[in-house]
Amino acid sequence: MTNHDRNGLENNLAREIEYNDAMSRRYDADYHAYPIMKRHTRDFVKYTASYIRPGHRILDLGCASASLWSDFGECLDASVTLVGVDVSPEMLNVAREKHPQSDFRVGSMTEIPADNSEFDVVIVSSAFHHISDAQLPVALNEIHRILSEHGTLVGREPLGVGRLGDRGGSLAGALMSLRHIAYRFTDARDLPEPNPGPDHHAYDAESFLRTIESVFALTDIAFVNPVSHFLSRSKSAIVVEVAMMLDAVARHKEGQEVHYVAQKNFYGVHEHESLIDQALRENEIHDLTEFLAFLDEAGRAMQSLIPATEVKRDRNRAWLTEKRLQYLNGLKR
Ligand SMILES: C[S@@+](CC[C@H](N)C(=O)[O-])C[C@H]1O[C@@H](n2cnc3c(N)ncnc32)[C@H](O)[C@@H]1O
Numbered sequence: 001m002t003n004h005d006r007n008g009l010e011n012n013l014a015r016e017i018e019y020n021d022a023m024s025r026r027y028d029a030d031y032h033a034y035p036i037m038k039r040h041t042r043d044f045v046k047y048t049a050s051y052i053r054p055g056h057r058i059l060d061l062g063c064a065s066a067s068l069w070s071d072f073g074e075c076l077d078a079s080v081t082l083v084g085v086d087v088s089p090e091m092l093n094v095a096r097e098k099h100p101q102s103d104f105r106v107g108s109m110t111e112i113p114a115d116n117s118e119f120d121v122v123i124v125s126s127a128f129h130h131i132s133d134a135q136l137p138v139a140l141n142e143i144h145r146i147l148s149e150h151g152t153l154v155g156r157e158p159l160g161v162g163r164l165g166d167r168g169g170s171l172a173g174a175l176m177s178l179r180h181i182a183y184r185f186t187d188a189r190d191l192p193e194p195n196p197g198p199d200h201h202a203y204d205a206e207s208f209l210r211t212i213e214s215v216f217a218l219t220d221i222a223f224v225n226p227v228s229h230f231l232s233r234s235k236s237a238i239v240v241e242v243a244m245m246l247d248a249v250a251r252h253k254e255g256q257e258v259h260y261v262a263q264k265n266f267y268g269v270h271e272h273e274s275l276i277d278q279a280l281r282e283n284e285i286h287d288l289t290e291f292l293a294f295l296d297e298a299g300r301a302m303q304s305l306i307p308a309t310e311v312k313r314d315r316n317r318a319w320l321t322e323k324r325l326q327y328l329n330g331l332k333r
Contacts, residue, residue: 009135013087013108015197016130020088022194024065027091030191032067035240036232040225040257041125045071047222047259048123048154050309054079056120059146061085061109062127066095066102083119085112109139114146122147124155132199133211140215144264153216153262156224160202164226164254179230182242188234205258217266218320219313223255230256261313268314270321272299 023030031037045068052058054077060068063084072082084104086092092104107113109124109131122143128136143153165172183189205223212218227250228243276296279285285292303314 009132012132012197012199016199017088019194019196020064020086021090024088024090024094027065027094028067034232035235035237036228036243039240039244040228040232041068042071043224044068044125044156044259045075048121049075051152051154051261052076052080052121057081057083057118057148058121058123059083059085059112059114059119061112061122061124061143062087062130063095063104064088064091064127066098066104068123068125069095069099069102083114085109085114110135110142112142112146116145117148117151118146119151120148121152121154124153124157126156126158128155128208129157129202130196130200135199136208136211137214140212144215147264149265151264153212153264154260155262156257156259157208158202158257159205159223159255161204162206162223162254163256164250165230166254175227175230182231182234182236182239186234186236186239188236188239190233203258208258209260212260212262216262216264217317218260218262219266220259220261220316221320222259223253224257224259226250226253226255261316263313266313266317268317269299269303270314270318272296 020027032041049072058076058080060066060072060082063069063086066084069082069084076082082102084092084095084102085107086095086104087106087108089106092106095104096102105113109127124143128139131139140153147153165175205221209218209221225247227246231239231243234240234243273296276292276299279292280289303311
């Protein structure tokens with residue numbers, strides 16, 4: 001990396017800190033007080049909670065003002081440990097006011113202030129889209145370092161392509177006109193913000209997930225909130241109900257946001273069997289055919305002992321490995 005590149009990265013990070021420091025006192029009100037946004041957060045926290053077990057050590061990376069922590073408090077077992085990291089000192093000051101006993105650390109996701117294998121689960125809620133594409137693999141390798149051997153990364157990010165509105169034409173117009181009608185009739189509006197800087201961007205799901213897969217095994221993806229996101233600044237109960245109904249009817253196929261789960265060192269029965277198939281095709285181990293049959297059986301027998309949540313990961317993983325490209329391509333019309 002040249003000095004010029006390094007200076008550029010440092011300038012972008014300084015700008016990111018400045019932006020988030022400036023947003024810190026209004027962040028909860030602007031992004032977590034609106035009923036539709038609250039529902040989106042609650043849905044994500046529930047999704048996350050299904051991967052958390054009693055005693056887990058959890059890092060909320062890019063935690064901001066601990067904006068998810070009241071939902072975590074309601075969904076997580078009291079035995080879990082929750083730590084927050086954010087690059088913005090002012091966001092963490094707000095977080096500490098709300099949770100004075102908790103461990104909040106100032107630091108960047110590209111150099112996480114945590115020990116190797118310190119956490120079982122890392123949560124990244126809408127924070128990766130604040131860093132550049134070049135920094136994403138750096139952050140993922142840092143998360144890999146601080147996760148325990150079979151640790152899990154659970155996250156959500158906003159998407160910039162493949163959404164319902166990106167089909168264009170009159171459909172996009174109809175979604176936008178619904179938004180204008182709803183906002184006009186409920187006196188809602190978008191809020192002006194400082195410039196977030198050049199690193200801030202929404203993702204193309206496929207290239208984002210491919211980068212995740214360069215470091216972790218994806219074990220789940222879900223595209224959510226195809227319509228409600230358009231209406232999220234309205235507080236009207238009628239608009240909220242209509243928004244949720246439209247999401248349900250659209251069946252979340254072309255969402256504004258992706259939820260995903262990725263795991264460190266993931267080997268399930270699917271991986272085990274395909275490695276055994278490969279081994280059987282390799283000439284040099286022909287004398288071990290019988291042994292490989294036992295190895296195959298041993299994998300299946302152990303699989304039958306693992307908890308239902310882990311079986312779900314195996315099933316999802318097999319499905320994602322085989323169908324993912326078709327599925328993602330099907331989202332792009
Ligand atoms: C949109 S907010 C999301 C906050 C929270 N996770 C949520 O879902 O409400 C993004 C957060 O990521 C933080 N952030 C941006 N770049 C970061 C970096 N390089 N390392 C750590 N945190 C970062 C920002 O300071 C900000 O608090």
